[in-house]
């Protein structure tokens with residue numbers, strides 16, 4: 001567990017945490033906020049290990065009994081509360097379990113650290129239950145709440161937490177770091193897809209997302225050109241995460257709108273697709289692009305509920321095919337010829 005260094009863009013935050021620990025002024029509840037893939041969990045885990053370590057320096061020593069237990073994920077004074085499945089809420093039972101564990105004395109003298117993530121996924125009874133713990137803190141317990149959307153947490157919880165907001169890292173720093181991870185060539189595109197979050201960019205690269213996204217983009221473009229049939233494309237797409245697809249479509253439409261308004265406009269969401277987007281933008285009307293973007297946003301909201309994904313995508317692509325209304329198109333789809 002030695003080697004777990006602080007990610008370069010997290011260093012300023014680490015120095016603040018270090019100071020808390022060094023002066024024994026560790027907040028009993030700290031909310032760490034920042035977009036997905038910016039390194040909240042890494043930072044929280046490093047801090048937890050540092051607090052539990054018997055011989056801490058700048059970082060945890062990596063060698064003491066406490067560090068060994070931490071590395072083996074069996075430290076009795078380190079607790080992680082997460083949803084049972086990703087995307088599901090953190091339930092009141094999970095918080096009750098936590099409260100029961102906290103009612104026992106720490107196993108080792110020193111801190112007890114809880115990471116609760118994603119904090120905004122607590123349902124309201126879970127949040128109410130946690131609030132009681134936050135109101136009567138135990139001096140040895142440190143709660144680290146991680147979230148992408150602090151605004152989604154009850155004000156009562158927020159008011160009990162100190163806050164640390166992790167900003168999107170400097171672009172040049174992220175690109176340099178991604179190059180060090182062997183992702184130099186794709187760094188710019190990955191970072192744009194990850195909204196600037198470097199760890200998210202790495203995850204996207206591992207998922208082969210650039211290649212897949214390009215494939216989807218070409219199909220989407222061909223639906224507009226009426227070379228591919230919306231229904232068949234929707235059928236293929238329905239097998240894939242709708243969230244990624246609709247996010248990609250948004251980023252393409254937004255780029256098209258910008259290129260339509262200003263053909264040589266500044267950085268795009270999809271820098272690698274610029275030429276193809278430019279050619280497509282020339283063929284489209286601005287008002288139709290805005291109309292499609294509205295429909296896309298409405299569909300995104302619907303997809304959060306119980307809908308048939310394939311039908312929703314079908315409807316979207318049929319609209320895209322007609323809304324695109326390519327100049328020079330006879331109105332008759334090529335796939336019908």
Ligand SMILES: [Zn+2]
Nearest residue numbers: 053061064067
């Ligand atoms: Zn140690």
